[in-house]
Amino acid sequence: MLPRSVDAVVIGSGPNGLVSAITLADAGWDVLVLEAADTFGGAVRSTEEGGWISDRFSSNYPLGVASPVIRALELEKYGLKWANAPLPLVHLLDEDGAAAAIHPDPEDTAKSLGAEHPGDGDAWLRLYQQYVSVREPLLNALLTTWPPVGPGLKLARKLGSVGELLRFARFMAMPMHRMGQELFAGRQGPAIFAGNALHADAPLSGSVSGTMGWLLAMMAQDVGYPVAAGGSSAFSSALVRRAERAGALLIPDTPVTRVEVSAGRVTAVQTASGETVSVARAVIADTSAPALYGGLLPEAIIPAGLRRDLDERFEWDYPTVKLNFRLSGPIPWKAAEAQLAGVVHLGGTADDLVHVSADLDTGRIPAQPFLLIGQTTKSDPSRSPEGTEAVWAYSHLPRGIADDAAAEKLAGRMERAIERFAPGFADLVIARDLQRPSALESGNAALGFGALGGGTMQLHQQLIFRPTIGLGSARTFVTGLYLGSSAIHPGGGVHGACGHLAARTALRDASLLGPVTRTLPTAALRHLQR
Structure with a gap:
């Protein structure tokens, strides 16, 4: 049974939602986190079966290590351990075995680049x-x-x-x-x-x-491309333990279906089972922008300008197609450096990738797609039985093309690309699991059309334009309601900043100076979105 009333409800337990809960609970608030799924973590989750661990969504976390928000939580005290491969990153340049590598020591990286x-x-x-x-x-x-x-x-x-x-x-x-x-x-x-x-x-x-x-290249040189030892769920589990230590109550299997508003202020949330939890101070939604404004809030109160911006101007990032492999041995890359890499980029030269980017932005499925490949056993030997390899690969479809048939077509091109750069790869496949955009979204509702970033990261939907024209803040037109997901600035990536900023804004608005800090921005936002 849910509590009848709390200071704050956080909807969703992705990393941003969990960071929001921690920030509020650390400030002494009574915080309830409601998660629709049966496990916490959002897009930071893994599964284990027969000694094989599969990261189901995200996997490598340079931002998780580098982010000042995550660092301040000291998650290592709550069980989080990072694991790195001998080489953070190898980029495959051609099918003849040419490659570029980032080494742990910047001098070694420089020596490699200088040799070319x-x-x-x-x-x-x-x-x-x-x-x-x-x-x-x-x-x-x-x-x-x-x-x-x-x-x-x-x-x-x-x-x-x-x-x-x-x-x-x-x-x-x-x-x-x-x-x-x-x-x-x-x-x-x-x-x-x-x-x-x-x-x-x-x-x-x-x-x-x-x-x-x-930025990502420099982070790879600085902190590597680490995975969470034991699976990405270990990252989320550390956040959950930190939130519970701060006093937050987290409940899974409890979808929120409605956010209640009275006189322009958030008052409660209602769950799928019909229970209502009254809210004294704030609701933070770790959801997509369309889910909050197009589902959780009463349609009648959505400002016309906001509705129009979401319908006509909001843009998702690319749909993702992800393949998970169980292999009987290491991938036989022609490029020897790739045998040691935690992350492999397959896609050719920078000029080649400009063509891939142009294909995606003009509605064409790339004939030679760019692949981001995670060799997780290289980073963390616990990911698969001895002598085997757990590997995933993902690529993108153009916006507006997220159907299962297109995903199958791209997946076939992805597998053929790996085979060209590593002849004999297909013979190593014990099992293959395809996550189409539809599967990614059904596994995590925030990943609309299989998009991982909460919306495009292009400049026209960043800063004060994220998720629509506004003030670059977590505030919404409803007093006490905040959007705290990657849908807001600074956007996608597992850095926790979106949730942290939403919680800090809520704390500031609920303080003695709250009438000063929130009145003008809220009025300005309502004016912009009317």
């Missing part, structure tokens, strides 16, 4: 040294409320002059393709950046796409 083209190794070290010098204020700026005034000033001080600040701003605004051309002379550096950029959905020829490629 003199000067590229030095360029890599300069980039990494720059990243290390700005890492703390940069991550704080990227993962905080927009505009990031405090962290932005610290970043400016680190860079040292107005000129350097402007150069860095230009660098961050560059398209991925142009960034690779400016920074490197050989094939390896641009390919590493381009492959990392395709973790998101910004076109490689579009502005700011370089930021994702550079």
Whole structure:
């Protein structure tokens, strides 16, 4: 039986929802987390069967290690252990065995890049040294409320002059393709950046796409591409233990079907079983934006402008197709470095990937798709029986093409691509599990059409435009109701910042200064969305 009344309800127990619950409970609030599924974790979950552990959605977590929000929770005290492969990342350049590798030591990475083209190794070290010098204020700026005034000033001080600040701003605004051309002379550096950029959905020829490629590549050099030892559910379990230690109550198998509102303020939530929980202070929804505004709230109160923006302008990121393999042995890659990698990018040169990106953005299923491959047993030997390998691979479909037939077509191309780069791969397959976009969404309702990021990461749906035109905040037009998922700034990735920012906003609005901090923004938001 549910409690009749609490200070706050968090809808959903993905990493953002759990971080929200922790932040509120640490502040002394009475917090209830309601999860529709039978297990906690959202898109950070794994399953185990017969000694095989499969990460069902996300798997590698450089942002989880680097995020100041996650680091502050000290999850290692609650059972979380990170595991890394001998090499964080290998990018396969061609079918003849050419590859680019990020090594744990930046000097080794530089040596590898420099061997292909003199000067590229030095360029890599300069980039990494720059990243290390700005890492703390940069991550704080990227993962905080927009505009990031405090962290932005610290970043400016680190860079040292107005000129350097402007150069860095230009660098961050560059398209991925142009960034690779400016920074490197050989094939390896641009390919590493381009492959990392395709973790998101910004076109490689579009502005700011370089930021994702550079940032993830630098994180791979800094912290690797780690997995949670024992499966991704171990990450969520540590968050659950931390939330319970703070005093939050978490209940699975309890879908919330309605958020009740009276006189413009959130008052309660109702579950599928008909139970109602009154809310004294806040509701934080770790859901997709369409789920909150198109399902949980009464339709009659949705502002016309918001409804129109969601119907006509909200854009999901690419649908995902994921293959999970049980293999009788290691993949026989032609590129020897790939035998040691936790993550393998398969897709060719940066120029090749520009064509893949263009295909996706023009509605074509790529003939030669880009594959993101996780060799989880390389990182964590507990993932499969001795001598075997647990491996997953995912790729993307164009927006608007998420049907099962298209997923099957892409899956076939993915398997043939692996076979070309690793002849004999097919003979190793013990079992194959295909997660189509429909399966990903049915496994986690927040993954609309199999999209993993809560909405496109392109600039037109970031910052104050996320998820629609607004203020770059977790606030909604309903007082006390906050959107705390990857649907809000700063967007996709397992960093916990969206949930943390939503909880911090709720705490601030409920404080003695609340009437000051919330009245004007809420009024402005209602005006923008009317």
